[in-house]
Amino acid sequence: MPFLDIENLFFAYPNKNAGKTTSWILENFNLSVEHGEILGIAGPSGQGKSTLLRIIAGFEKIQRGIVRLDGRVISSAEVNVTPEERQVGMVFQDYGLFPHMTVAGNIAYGLHRLPREARRQRVLAMLELVRMAELAERYPYEISGGQQQRVALARSLAPEPKVLLLDEPFSNLDSELKTGIRSEMKEILANTRATCLFVSHDQNDLEAVCDRIRVMPCDFLS
Ligand SMILES: Nc1ncnc2c1ncn2[C@@H]1O[C@H](COP(=O)(O)OP(=O)(O)OP(=O)(O)O)[C@@H](O)[C@H]1O
Numbered sequence: 001m002p003f004l005d006i007e008n009l010f011f012a013y014p015n016k017n018a019g020k021t022t023s024w025i026l027e028n029f030n031l032s033v034e035h036g037e038i039l040g041i042a043g044p045s046g047q048g049k050s051t052l053l054r055i056i057a058g059f060e061k062i063q064r065g066i067v068r069l070d071g072r073v074i075s076s077a078e079v080n081v082t083p084e085e086r087q088v089g090m091v092f093q094d095y096g097l098f099p100h101m102t103v104a105g106n107i108a109y110g111l112h113r114l115p116r117e118a119r120r121q122r123v124l125a126m127l128e129l130v131r132m133a134e135l136a137e138r139y140p141y142e143i144s145g146g147q148q149q150r151v152a153l154a155r156s157l158a159p160e161p162k163v164l165l166l167d168e169p170f171s172n173l174d175s176e177l178k179t180g181i182r183s184e185m186k187e188i189l190a191n192t193r194a195t196c197l198f199v200s201h202d203q204n205d206l207e208a209v210c211d212r213i214r215v216m217p218c219d220f221l222s
């Protein structure tokens, strides 16, 4: 069975106009991702790319179908494992760093279950991984957009998630910075052997980083 497996998924946002027919955002949607695979997700605006990531992260409840991760059902009509219990990491478009915490503090955030020394080691390892060790004590407003992006990536990778979800992580970066960050991202993901879903509007991002690209909503695979 694939590591992340979505079968016959139906999802609609709660209908605010009672009586109206349901408009599915995802209708009979299927997706399989192998362990360690980096899957790119493309497609026009409004097709449900961010919605799909939010479902996998556990922020939206599905109406029908099954989402399995590492052999366990995490979403169905009956089951909805909480986001904290899913071991899924997510990087949002705006990075979502905590402004009142340093770089190191942001990375340590998801590691509260680890003993102090193990947590310190893990933060150091992640700082090295994204080459931010020198800037560990800075606050988000004291570092560049590209550096914030790397911190967000380190923060989401620190607790060793089973799946990493990236929703247009490069969209705030200029094209020059993007070129460097693409190969850096590819390298970081390869080093951690993370299974990853990467949403972008930019075909160049997808081709540089991903093993395979899925265009939503159709089932075309390239
Ligand atoms: N919280 C919400 N409540 C109701 N409808 C929503 C909500 N969030 C998104 N939608 C709708 O769901 C559809 C899919 O949105 P989604 O954000 O998943 O698209 P997307 O593919 O990520 O688009 P983009 O490329 O612009 O980011 C859109 O029609 C959107 O208006």
Ligand SMILES: [Mg+2]
Pocket: 049, 050, 051
């Ligand atoms: Mg989106």
